[in-house]
Amino acid sequence: MTNDKNNDPLPTGGGLEVLSRLAATGTDKLVGRELGVYRITGLIAEGGMSRVFRAERIDGSFERDVAIKISPGSDSESMEPGSQARQPGEG
Amino acid sequence: MSSEITILLDACRAGDTGALDRLASILYPELKAMARRRTRGNHNLGATTLVNETFLKLLSGGDLKPEDRQQFFALVATIMRQVIVDEVRYATAGKRQGQQVTFNDSRVHDDVQENAEFLLQVDELLAVLESEDERLVRVFECRYFAGLTTEESAEALGVSSRSVERLWSTARSRIAALMKETSE
Numbered sequence: 001m002t003n004d005k006n007n008d009p010l011p012t013g014g015g016l017e018v019l020s021r022l023a024a025t026g027t028d029k030l031v032g033r034e035l036g037v038y039r040i041t042g043l044i045a046e047g048g049m050s051r052v053f054r055a056e057r058i059d060g061s062f063e064r065d066v067a068i069k070i071s072p073g074s075d076s077e078s079m080e081p082g083s084q085a086r087q088p089g090e091g
Numbered sequence: 092m093s094s095e096i097t098i099l100l101d102a103c104r105a106g107d108t109g110a111l112d113r114l115a116s117i118l119y120p121e122l123k124a125m126a127r128r129r130t131r132g133n134h135n136l137g138a139t140t141l142v143n144e145t146f147l148k149l150l151s152g153g154d155l156k157p158e159d160r161q162q163f164f165a166l167v168a169t170i171m172r173q174v175i176v177d178e179v180r181y182a183t184a185g186k187r188q189g190q191q192v193t194f195n196d197s198r199v200h201d202d203v204q205e206n207a208e209f210l211l212q213v214d215e216l217l218a219v220l221e222s223e224d225e226r227l228v229r230v231f232e233c234r235y236f237a238g239l240t241t242e243e244s245a246e247a248l249g250v251s252s253r254s255v256e257r258l259w260s261t262a263r264s265r266i267a268a269l270m271k272e273t274s275e
Contacts, residue, residue, distance in 0.1 A: 009209065010263050013238025015175045016126065016138035018210045022182045023130040025203045 030070065034058065038066060094154040100162050115170055121145060123174045138238030142167050164247035168237035175236055176214045183207045216269045220262060230258040
């Protein structure tokens with residue numbers, strides 16, 4: 001039996017391939033994206049329920065990296081900057 | 092001294108279903124961690140490598156004996172299915188529930204999303220196959236989810252290579268037919 005990877009919807013080991021492509025897209029789609037005054041620069045860590053990305057400030061007010069937690073199951077993908085993300089003089 | 096896994100495998104061989112559940116609960120997180128490292132770290136070496144590495148890791152840690160290989164592979168294929176389906180479901184959760192994502196242009200590539208939906212549909216159709224002929228599902232899990240070759244699947248399931256080929260072929264065409272039925 002021949003398994004043409006391009007045409008066969010059910011190739012040997014196909015299950016993990018689907019997951020791999022999905023995982024790659026999930027990370028790639030967020031890195032480089034802008035979220036308010038931040039730009040996501042990379043994946044720091046991931047747990048069972050969420051992933052934590054590094055992000056940099058892009059409005060030029062000051063330079064500081066923050067951590068942004070993304071929870072896929074949440075209402076809108078939630079943003080939880082650490083305490084150092086708070087702007088001085090804000091609020 | 093036998094490890095817990097080895098003892099449980101022996102109990103499984105003796106038909107203890109409680110041992111099977113316990114074993115699955117030990118191996119599930121192990122395989123999930125391996126799958127996550129493999130798929131997110133840009134070094135995807137394929138399912139069969141992942142399964143083999145898990146076996147070798149447990150072997151070198153003294154958790155398995157070389158003679159456990161056959162039993163381990165048969166079990167691992169089913170657990171790999173659970174891990175992959177759960178992970179795909181998790182990764183597509185927001186999209187499937189129709190939730191809005193607040194990022195600009197953060198749509199998941201359509202073909203990737205389609206493949207994921209397809210996989211979840213296949214998983215559901217396997218329940219239909221399970222009621223027709225359980226062996227179809229065991230072979231399908233070995234080939235599609237664990238990435239085992241015909242020979243590896245035959246060894247794991249204790250059947251001939253020819254049987255594996257026949258069952259794999261039947262399973263695939265049954266799934267294609269069921270998929271066609273449900274889309275009509």
